[in-house]
Amino acid sequence: MANKKKQQSNAQSWQAIGKVLKFISRYRLLLFFSILLAGVSVLLQLYVPIVFGNAIDQIVGPGRVDFGKITGYLGQIAVLIALSAAASWVMGLINNKLIYQTIQDIRQRAIRQIQVLPLSYLDSHSSGDIVSRIIADTDQLSDGLLLGFSQLFTGGVTIFATLVFMFSKSVLITLLVILLTPLSFVVAHFIAGHSYQMFRLQSQTRGVQTALIEEMVGGVKVVKAFGYEGRASKRFAKINEQLQEYSQKATFFSSLTNPATRFINSLIYALVALAGALAIISGRLTVGGLSALLNYANQYMKPFNDISSVVTELQNAAACASRVFELIEQEPEIDAVSLTGKEEKPGLTLGAGTVRLDHVDFSYTPDKPLIRDFYLTAKKGMRIALVGPTGCGKTTTINLLMRFYDAQDGDILIDDQSIYSVNRSSLREKFGMVLQDTWLEEGTVRDNIAFGKEDATDEEIIEAAKEAHSWDFIKRLSQGLDTELLADSLSAGQKQLLCITRVMLVKPPMLILDEATSSIDTRTEMLIQKAFDKLMEGRTSFVVAHRLSTIVNSDLILVMKDGQIIERGQHEDLLAKKGFYYKLYNSQFAKLA
Known part of the structure; x- marks a missing residue:
C-alpha cells in the first residue's frame, strides 16, 4: 500500500x-x-x-x-x-x-x-x-x-x-x-x-x-x-x-x-x-x-x-x-461558452413571458430528493408567490429558474423555449433578481447601482433610487453617488435598498424577489412594496416570502413542503380551505386555539 x-x-x-x-x-x-x-x-x-x-x-x-x-x-x-x-x-x-x-x-x-x-x-x-x-x-x-x-x-x-x-x-x-x-x-x-x-x-x-x-x-x-x-x-x-x-x-x-x-x-x-x-x-x-x-x-x-x-x-x-x-x-x-471556447447556444428570445416548469425533479445529493414532479405555468404578468417552511425548496426553485443548478428530470420553458437549449447569459438577462443576501463591490455607489446597466445616466440612477426609496440615505453620504463603499460602509437594510435600486434601474422583463425586503424597516417596506407592485405590472414575477402579508395580492400562491406543491390558489381561497397555508398565515397574525 x-x-x-x-x-x-x-x-x-x-x-x-x-x-x-x-x-x-x-x-x-x-x-x-x-x-x-x-x-x-x-x-x-x-x-x-x-x-x-x-x-x-x-x-x-x-x-x-x-x-x-x-x-x-x-x-x-x-x-x-x-x-x-x-x-x-x-x-x-x-x-x-x-x-x-x-x-x-x-x-x-x-x-x-x-x-x-x-x-x-x-x-x-x-x-x-x-x-x-x-x-x-x-x-x-x-x-x-x-x-x-x-x-x-x-x-x-x-x-x-x-x-x-x-x-x-x-x-x-x-x-x-x-x-x-x-x-x-x-x-x-x-x-x-x-x-x-x-x-x-x-x-x-x-x-x-x-x-x-x-x-x-x-x-x-x-x-x-x-x-x-x-x-x-x-x-x-x-x-x-x-x-x-x-x-x-x-x-x-x-x-x-x-x-x-x-x-x-x-x-x-x-x-x-x-x-x-x-x-x-x-x-x-x-x-x-x-x-x-x-x-x-x-x-x-x-x-x-x-x-x-x-x-x-x-x-x-x-x-x-x-x-x-x-x-x-x-x-x-455545460454552456459556459464565452470563457471555454465551445460553440455558443442561441440566445433566449422573449415573447409573452410565459414560464412553465414541466414535471421537474431535482436533488442536491442523489440520496436526498428535494423537488419532485414540480409543475407550474406562469403566464405573462402573473405574480407567483412561493411560501412554505424553511428548507421546503422555495429558493431551490429560483435556482432552477436561473440555471444556477440544472434539473435532473423534466424541463423548464420560457415562451416554449427550453432554458437548457439557450445560453445562460441570455436567460439571466431576462430576470431581475433581488435576494435576501446582498452583494456590493468595492467601488462607488454609482458603480454598484449601475452594475446591470453600465451606460446609465445620473438622472436614471437618481430616478431609480427614488423609486427604491434609497435616495434619502444616498444623498446624505459624504459624496453622494461618488461615495466609495467598503465591506461595512452601509447597514444591511441600506445594502438591500441598493440591490433593489439596481433592479429598478434595469426594469427587466421578469422579476425574482427572494425575501427582497427582509432587512428593511416596516414603513420603508410598505413604500417599496408599492414600487414593486408598479414594477411588476405586466411582468412575470416570482416572489419568495416568509412574511405572508407581502404576498396576499399575488395572482397565484404556491404552498410548498418537502419539495412539493401541497396547495395552490389565491390568498382568500387558501384561507377558506383551512389547510397548511391557513395555519402558516394565522401563526403570524393570530393565536390558534
Whole structure:
C-alpha cells in the first residue's frame, strides 16, 4: 500500500510539472535564450580550470616559473569569469520574466475557470480554499519554478559539458565518475517520493487554515456575539498543529537530500584524487591535469547537489501545481461558452413571458430528493408567490429558474423555449433578481447601482433610487453617488435598498424577489412594496416570502413542503380551505386555539 501511494505521488508530481511546462511552452523564445545563456555561462566557467591547469604547469620548480605566461593565463581567467557572470545575470532576468509570465497565465486561467464553474462546485468548496489555490499555491509554484529553472538549466549543461572536458583529460577517471553517478539519482528519487506527499498535505492544510481565518474574520461579529472565540481558537490551533506536523515532515525528508548527495560526491572526489595520483606516478597525467580533473569532479557533482537541494522547492511546487490544476480542470457549466471556447447556444428570445416548469425533479445529493414532479405555468404578468417552511425548496426553485443548478428530470420553458437549449447569459438577462443576501463591490455607489446597466445616466440612477426609496440615505453620504463603499460602509437594510435600486434601474422583463425586503424597516417596506407592485405590472414575477402579508395580492400562491406543491390558489381561497397555508398565515397574525 505504501509503495502504491508513493507511485501515485510520483505520477501526480510528474503530471503537475508536465501541465506547467505546457504553459511555459508558450514562451519558447525566452526558453531558448535562457538555455543558450546557461550553456554560454557554463562553458565559460568550465574552461577556467583548463586555463588554470595550464598556469600551474608553468611552475616547473624553484627558479623555473614562467611568470609572463602565468600572467596571460590569469588575464584570460578574469575575462572568462566576467563574461560568465554577465551571461548568468541576463539568464536570471529572462528566467524571472518567463516564470512570472507563466504564473500570470495560470492565475488568469484559474480566475476564468471560476467564472464558468457550476454553483454546485463553489457551494461544496470553501472560498478560503479556492483563494488559497489561486494566491498562496501559485506563489509557492513560482518560487519553486524560479529556483528550479535556474538550477536545472545550468546544471544540465554543466553535467554534459564537464564530461566532455573530463574525457579530454582522462577517459578512465571519467568513466569511474560516471559509474558512481547513479547513486545520487537513487538517493534523490527515494527522498522526492516521500517529500511530495507531505508537501501536498501541507498545501491542503494551508487551504483549510485560510478558509477558517476568512470565515472567522468575515463573521467576527457573529463570533463575538455567540462567544465563539475560544472554540475558534481551538479549531485554529488543531489545524495549525496539523500544518506544523506536515511542514516538519516535508522539511525533514527534503533536508536529507543535500547531506546524502554530498557524502556520495565526497566519495567520488576522493576516488578521483586517488586515481589521478596514480596516473601522475605512471606519467599519464600532469599535476595541472589532475588539478583540472579535481575541479571538474567538483563542477560535475555540484549540479547534483544543487538539483538535490532544489528538490524540496520542486516537490512543493508540484504539490501546489496539482491543487491549482485540480481547480482549472474542473468541468465547467455545460454552456459556459464565452470563457471555454465551445460553440455558443442561441440566445433566449422573449415573447409573452410565459414560464412553465414541466414535471421537474431535482436533488442536491442523489440520496436526498428535494423537488419532485414540480409543475407550474406562469403566464405573462402573473405574480407567483412561493411560501412554505424553511428548507421546503422555495429558493431551490429560483435556482432552477436561473440555471444556477440544472434539473435532473423534466424541463423548464420560457415562451416554449427550453432554458437548457439557450445560453445562460441570455436567460439571466431576462430576470431581475433581488435576494435576501446582498452583494456590493468595492467601488462607488454609482458603480454598484449601475452594475446591470453600465451606460446609465445620473438622472436614471437618481430616478431609480427614488423609486427604491434609497435616495434619502444616498444623498446624505459624504459624496453622494461618488461615495466609495467598503465591506461595512452601509447597514444591511441600506445594502438591500441598493440591490433593489439596481433592479429598478434595469426594469427587466421578469422579476425574482427572494425575501427582497427582509432587512428593511416596516414603513420603508410598505413604500417599496408599492414600487414593486408598479414594477411588476405586466411582468412575470416570482416572489419568495416568509412574511405572508407581502404576498396576499399575488395572482397565484404556491404552498410548498418537502419539495412539493401541497396547495395552490389565491390568498382568500387558501384561507377558506383551512389547510397548511391557513395555519402558516394565522401563526403570524393570530393565536390558534
